[in-house]
Amino acid sequence: MSLLSVQGLRVEFPTRRGVLTALDGVSFDLDRGEILGLVGESGAGKSMTGAAIMGLIEPPGHMAGGQITLEGQRIDQHPERYRGSHIGMVFQDPLTSLNPLQRIGDQLMETLKIHHGLDDATAKRRAMQALDEVGIEGKRRDHYPHEFSGGMRQRVVIALALASDPKVLVADEPTTALDVSIQAQILALLKQLCRDRGTGIVLITHDMGVIAQTTDRVAVMYLGRLVELGATDQVIHQATHPYTQGLMASTPTLAGSVDQDLFQIPGAMPRLDAVPAGCAFHPRCDRAMPQCKTHAPEFDGRRACFWSES
Numbered sequence: 001m002s003l004l005s006v007q008g009l010r011v012e013f014p015t016r017r018g019v020l021t022a023l024d025g026v027s028f029d030l031d032r033g034e035i036l037g038l039v040g041e042s043g044a045g046k047s048m049t050g051a052a053i054m055g056l057i058e059p060p061g062h063m064a065g066g067q068i069t070l071e072g073q074r075i076d077q078h079p080e081r082y083r084g085s086h087i088g089m090v091f092q093d094p095l096t097s098l099n100p101l102q103r104i105g106d107q108l109m110e111t112l113k114i115h116h117g118l119d120d121a122t123a124k125r126r127a128m129q130a131l132d133e134v135g136i137e138g139k140r141r142d143h144y145p146h147e148f149s150g151g152m153r154q155r156v157v158i159a160l161a162l163a164s165d166p167k168v169l170v171a172d173e174p175t176t177a178l179d180v181s182i183q184a185q186i187l188a189l190l191k192q193l194c195r196d197r198g199t200g201i202v203l204i205t206h207d208m209g210v211i212a213q214t215t216d217r218v219a220v221m222y223l224g225r226l227v228e229l230g231a232t233d234q235v236i237h238q239a240t241h242p243y244t245q246g247l248m249a250s251t252p253t254l255a256g257s258v259d260q261d262l263f264q265i266p267g268a269m270p271r272l273d274a275v276p277a278g279c280a281f282h283p284r285c286d287r288a289m290p291q292c293k294t295h296a297p298e299f300d301g302r303r304a305c306f307w308s309e310s
């Protein structure tokens with residue numbers, strides 16, 4: 001049994017001009033100690049997928065189909081029972097997760113007391129352990145969030161998320177706001193925690209470089225659907241979907257030659273109220289065939305595309 005399973009996830013937003021489908025048939029599994037990347041351009045539905053797992057879709061948006069299970073148990077019907085305890089969260093801006101008026105050691109203690117009903121002494125010990133684990137030691141624990149750099153703040157948030165010993169961590173662009181060198185440190189920390197504790201991580205990013213550096217498997221999203229899913233090495237070296245190939249070719253660290261002008265996928269991701277017929281990617285695809293304009297290819301567990309090399 002996989003740790004986390006997302007099956008046929010569909011998310012809709014009713015609007016005055018009709019229903020927008022933000023996610024359509026998104027399915028994937030996550031194992032213990034595995035990092036699964038969700039990648040795609042802005043508007044692909046990455047954060048929406050993370051929000052569905054955490055039960056944080058903003059009304060009137062809602063899950064209109066599918067199910068999410070944790071160790072075989074459905075969690076989408078009562079997500080508040082799992083959020084922050086079984087499912088931890090890390091977002092792009094650490095300040096949204098931290099109380100500016102409270103020392104970070106105290107914040108951790110409080111979280112532990114609330115979530116686990118621990119007494120002061122035990123909560124303090126666990127809080128110190130969690131901060132140790134993310135490399136925050138000594139006097140730093142008595143500091144306030146504004147006294148830390150962005151990277152250190154994100155470490156605090158990771159410690160907060162892990163203090164409850166979640167089985168799954170959803171990290172939505174956790175390093176996007178950080179310098180490249182700090183970004184690498186945080187990604188290495190997530191990797192290490194995942195290995196040491198067996199936590200499953202869903203890592204959301206628009207950056208194929210981060211995917212290559214960090215994840216075991218990757219799910220590529222386009223306009224609310226999965227278009228390619230596979231082992232990261234395989235997807236990176238033998239991407240089979242033209243969209244994935246485009247993402248790779250437009251990533252500086254992965255494109256091969258650095259002196260060449262970097263490729264850009266032509267056009268932009270359409271809005272949800274203007275989804276093209278057929279394959280939603282076809283207007284931007286240099287391999288589109290007549291059938292791509294009229295029929296949407298099914299996702300077969302590995303890719304959703306009519307085009308094949310042979």
Ligand SMILES: Nc1ncnc2c1ncn2[C@@H]1O[C@H](COP(=O)(O)OP(=O)(O)OP(=O)(O)O)[C@@H](O)[C@H]1O
Binds near residue numbers: 043058
């Ligand atoms: N509250 C909302 N009401 C209606 N549509 C929404 C709402 N929130 C998000 N959407 C739409 O859902 C789609 C997916 O958005 P999502 O935030 O998941 O994208 P993303 O892949 O995380 O992009 P980014 O890289 O910009 O964070 C987008 O078209 C977005 O406009």
Ligand SMILES: [Mg+2]
Binds near residue numbers: 046047048
């Ligand atoms: Mg997002």
